[in-house]
Amino acid sequence: MERLKAVINGISPMSREDIDLLPPGIVVSVKKKCDLLEQGNVCKNISFVTKGFFRMFYVDMEGNEINNRFTEADNFIVDFQSFLTQRPSRYYWQAMQDSEVLTFTFNDVQKLYATSPAWGTFGRLVAEQVYLQLNERVEMFQFMSPQQRYEYLLSTRPELFNQISQFHLSSYLGVKPESLSRLRKRLLYR
Incomplete structure (x- = not known):
């Protein structure tokens, strides 16, 4: 949990009181080649990778797996579109090695945003980072x-x-x- 708090403060410095609002989260172990999120399921959690390595991919019309993103320890993983809309995901998040994540539910996150402006700022900054990562990938293929x-x-x-x-x-x-x-x-x- 201390690593998570350090990462949060690295993105958006917070007071001790605001950091203490963070619920404990749920530790989930994910074996190599197992999915944390499957296509067609709603992304109900934001997860912080404490150990391991994940890939985000989708399956195209011909059945090919297309990798979209890779994430290692000390980073967040989420299908933001599915998480924000609470609609089925088009992606898989699969562990590429035995991994462990700390998960926070949609309701946990919404409660943090409603309780503290500092958490609202943090959420905006994370969303901006996700947007920049997605845009970078799109521009790689365009340009x-x-x-x-x-x-x-x-x-x-x-x-x-x-x-x-x-x-x-x-x-x-x-x-x-x-x-x-x-x-x-x-x-x-x-």
Whole structure:
């Protein structure tokens, strides 16, 4: 819980009184390759990753899994659209290694927002971060070639190259695994 409080204060500094309004949350263990959220279910919780690594993905019309986001410890995971609207999610959140999260319900979060302006500010700042992450991903596909996406990811999230398989990396970059292999070789020998 202390790590969570430190992350919260890093996003939006709060008084001790405001931090103490945070409910204890529920600890959930998620085994590797198990889902924290499944497509078609409503996202009823915001989770803070205390241990492990997750991927957010969807299944396209041809049955392919398309990776949309990766999240490691000390970060929040949520399908914000489903959480805010309380409608079914289009995404999965799957553990890529044995993981543990601390979850807070929709009602917990709404109560915090209603009780404290500091929590309302925190919620807005987190929503802004999520928006920027989503917009960055959209712009990667609108304005960058596959090579530029690869180079951008290498410069901004180099740790991903050691944590995920080439299959998951190629899905995230929007290229076939064979194309990613050729791209990596080309960059290695230039």
